[in-house]
Amino acid sequence: MSKVFGALRGLLGKVGAPVISQGLNAGTSLMLQVIAARALGLLEYGVFALLLSLLVSATALFTGYVGDSLAVLDRHAPPIRAALANSALILWVATFAVGFTWVLLVRHGQWTTAFVYAAMLVAWLMEETFRRLLIARLEFWKLVANDLTYLIGTVVALGSWYLVAGKVTLTMLFAAMAVGALAAVTVGFAQVPRDEVSRLRRARAAMRQVATFAGWRSLQAALRPTALLLSRLLVANLVSLTAVGILEAGRLVIAPLQVIINGAGSFLLAGFAAGEKRGDGSTSRLATRAAYLLTAVTVFGGGAMALFAGPLGKLMTKAPVDPWLLLGWVAYLGVWAAGLPYVTEVVARKLSRAVFMTRFVDSVAGLGLAWAALLAGLSLNLVPWLMAVGGVYSLWRLRALALRTRKQGPVLTRRVDLEATVIIHHI
Numbered sequence: 001m002s003k004v005f006g007a008l009r010g011l012l013g014k015v016g017a018p019v020i021s022q023g024l025n026a027g028t029s030l031m032l033q034v035i036a037a038r039a040l041g042l043l044e045y046g047v048f049a050l051l052l053s054l055l056v057s058a059t060a061l062f063t064g065y066v067g068d069s070l071a072v073l074d075r076h077a078p079p080i081r082a083a084l085a086n087s088a089l090i091l092w093v094a095t096f097a098v099g100f101t102w103v104l105l106v107r108h109g110q111w112t113t114a115f116v117y118a119a120m121l122v123a124w125l126m127e128e129t130f131r132r133l134l135i136a137r138l139e140f141w142k143l144v145a146n147d148l149t150y151l152i153g154t155v156v157a158l159g160s161w162y163l164v165a166g167k168v169t170l171t172m173l174f175a176a177m178a179v180g181a182l183a184a185v186t187v188g189f190a191q192v193p194r195d196e197v198s199r200l201r202r203a204r205a206a207m208r209q210v211a212t213f214a215g216w217r218s219l220q221a222a223l224r225p226t227a228l229l230l231s232r233l234l235v236a237n238l239v240s241l242t243a244v245g246i247l248e249a250g251r252l253v254i255a256p257l258q259v260i261i262n263g264a265g266s267f268l269l270a271g272f273a274a275g276e277k278r279g280d281g282s283t284s285r286l287a288t289r290a291a292y293l294l295t296a297v298t299v300f301g302g303g304a305m306a307l308f309a310g311p312l313g314k315l316m317t318k319a320p321v322d323p324w325l326l327l328g329w330v331a332y333l334g335v336w337a338a339g340l341p342y343v344t345e346v347v348a349r350k351l352s353r354a355v356f357m358t359r360f361v362d363s364v365a366g367l368g369l370a371w372a373a374l375l376a377g378l379s380l381n382l383v384p385w386l387m388a389v390g391g392v393y394s395l396w397r398l399r400a401l402a403l404r405t406r407k408q409g410p411v412l413t414r415r416v417d418l419e420a421t422v423i424i425h426h427i
Contacts, residue, residue, distance in 0.1 A: 021140060024147035025131075026259040028154055028180070032173055033252055034316045035158075039168040042245030042319065046236065047106060048170060049248040053229035054102050055121060057222050058095050062125045064221030065091065065214040067132030072348060073213060075136065076195075079206035086207065087214070088129060095121045113171045120174045123181035130188025133196055142191045149187045154180030216352035220359050224336070227363040231370055231383060238374040247380060250325040253312045254305055254333065257298050261337050264294055268341055272348035287341035287402055294337035302330030328384030335391035342395070342402040349405055358397045365390035 029052075036048040066088050073080050099121040103114035127150065134143040158176035162168060235244050268290060305312060306323045313321030346355055369386035373379075 021143040021147050023256075023259045024144065024151050026255065026262060028147075028151045030252070030255045030259075032154070032158075032177065033248075033255070035168060036170075036173060037245070037249065037252065037316060038318050040170070042242050042249070044170070045248065046232075046241035046244035048173070049244055050106055050229075050232055050236065051103065051117060051170070051174075053225065053232055054099060055124065056225040057229055058099070058121055059124065059128055060225045061218045061222040062088075062091050062095070063128060063132060064218030067128060067135070068217050068221070068347065069210055069214045070132050071136040072350065073210065077206075080210060083206040083210040087210065088125075092122050092125055095125060107170075110171075113174070116171050116178065117174045120178035120181065123178045123185065127181040127184040127188065130185060130192065133188075133192050137192070137196075139191075146184050146187055146191060150180040150184040152180075153183030213350050213352055216356045217347060220347075220352060220356035223356070223359045223363045227367055227387070230367055231387060234367070234371055234374055235380065235383065238371075239380065243380055246319075247325070247383060249313055249316070249319060250309075250321050250384070251329050252316050253309065253321055253326055254302050254329050257301050257305075257330075257333055260297060261294055261333065261340060264290060265340050265344060268344040272345050287345045290341035291338050291399075294340065295334055298330065298334045298337040302327070302333065306330065322381055325381040325384070328381055328388070332384045332388040332391070335388045335395055339391065339395035339398055342398040345402045346398055346405065351401070351405065354401060355398065358394050358401075362390035362394035365393065 033045075033048070033052070037045045040048060066084055069075070069080075069084055073084075075081060075084060096118045099118035100114045103110060103117050107113060127146075131143060131146060134140070134146065154176045157179035158168075158172065161172050161176065165172065232244050232247070235247055268286070272286070306326050309323040309326045310320040313319055343355060343359075366387035366389060369389055370383045373382045373386055
């Protein structure tokens with residue numbers, strides 16, 4: 001037993017900086033969401049949540065394609081560097097166009113908000129590029145400094161504009177986020193060595209090689225946030241935008257738990273990728289330990305929060321949160337936390353296609369159940385519970401895959417990826 005607690009203490013020590021970093025980043029987002037919920041009301045907060053959902057999905061897509069490739073692939077090889085630079089530029093331009101259009105679809109005629117929001121998305125992805133470089137270099141305390149810069153820049157910008165205008169608007173919130181992101185980009189240039197950001201070419205020789213890993217990885221990384229975005233759209237269309245605000249209020253209360261999970265995920269992927277490159281098997285049992293620890297923190301922490309769902313909801317959104325809605329989000333996060341270490345272990349072995357197929361089934365199942373419940377007029381509280389059901393399959397499948405590839409090595413790894421390819425072609 002003492003060895004188990006010793007291992008957990010060691011894991012916590014290593015995860016500390018990534019968790020602090022994620023805490024600063026997500027904590028700023030949490031602060032902005034609380035401000036939006038309290039200052040804009042549930043209806044406008046529902047709009048804010050829809051726009052924020054696209055940011056999360058775009059970040060996941062970009063991180064999966066460019067960010068994780070920086071850690072898993074050989075980013076110092078000139079063809080890979082060129083392919084990643086080209087990919088980043090393409091994704092920045094595409095994100096601006098999609099973000100601009102998204103705002104006009106949600107809020108007709110608000111051209112200024114559309115431009116500010118789209119510019120914020122690009123600045124955010126630029127910042128994420130430097131964050132992922134620091135993660136790939138395992139320089140997590142520099143990552144903390146970068147995220148602290150984002151926090152300070154956002155707070156100063158928002159506070160200054162509020163003092164002038166005397167109110168908070170959607171445009172103001174997104175503009176403040178853009179300022180914070182650009183400040184972090186400036187610091188990022190100073191944090192990484194010159195050889196990480198120099199000698200970038202526009203050659204496209206390795207684009208297909210990068211896409212072989214990154215394409216499936218980015219789609220897989222974007223599945224969960226995209227599923228959440230689609231669930232919000234379902235609620236908005238089948239119920240109301242106010243209902244989206246109520247749903248998001250429950251998720252907002254337990255957001256600190258998501259911070260811990262995200263921070264641990266950043267550490268785990270970088271650690272697994274480094275272990276795979278060494279080929280020494282030193283990280284073979286890390287996933288199991290991390291799964292138990294993250295699940296315990298999520299379940300016990302979420303259970304404690306559910307006891308104070310009313311007061312916490314009023315504090316964050318000016319409205320009480322139903323404990324069953326909050327517990328639904330705890331169940332959703334708990335399943336995610338249990339499976340995340342196995343996901344990162346399998347991704348580090350470059351089995352991105354196999355992970356995508358599993359997550360795809362997970363997402364479709366959860367969305368289908370939520371759609372059926374809403375169509376039948378059942379309680380809104382069921383949405384996160386039903387979204388968690390698909391995650392149970394994902395947890396079982398990816399844990400088994402991690403154990404199989406851990407024991408049998410590269411030959412089985414190639415075979416599993418081939419199986420995923422066959423399944424995809426049949427679909």
